[in-house]
Amino acid sequence: MQNRPPHLYILSLVILLITLTLNIEARPQHNLQHIAVLENAAWEQTLPQHLQNPFYKSPRVRHALAKSSWFGPGEEVVYERQAEKIPRMEIYNVLSHAGLIPRRQYF
Secondary structure, three states, X not given: OOOOOHHHHHHHHHHHHHHHHHHHHHOOOOOXXXXXXXXXXXXXXXXXHXXXXXXXXXXXXXXXXXXXXXXXXXXXXXXXXXHXXXXXXXXXXXXXXXXXXXXXXXX
């Protein structure tokens, strides 16, 4: 086995560290919550205490929910939800024509 000069080991280590740093910077993980989730959480905090669900305030439950929402193989962060682009009137029409909600008698 050949003895390589020490500067090659140092150069390899530097290249490895730069590559890892660039990969980490390219995929920031600091805030993965969707804006709709944050808005809903803020809205729920404005509710009176008797309307808030104490179930979600338990540290055990919060940990279990957070763990179950980790990304699995092949999953990615969603920045733009396609469902938010559907007009609410279209959703109403589908549900009312299916008989799942009553139709409005006025327009």
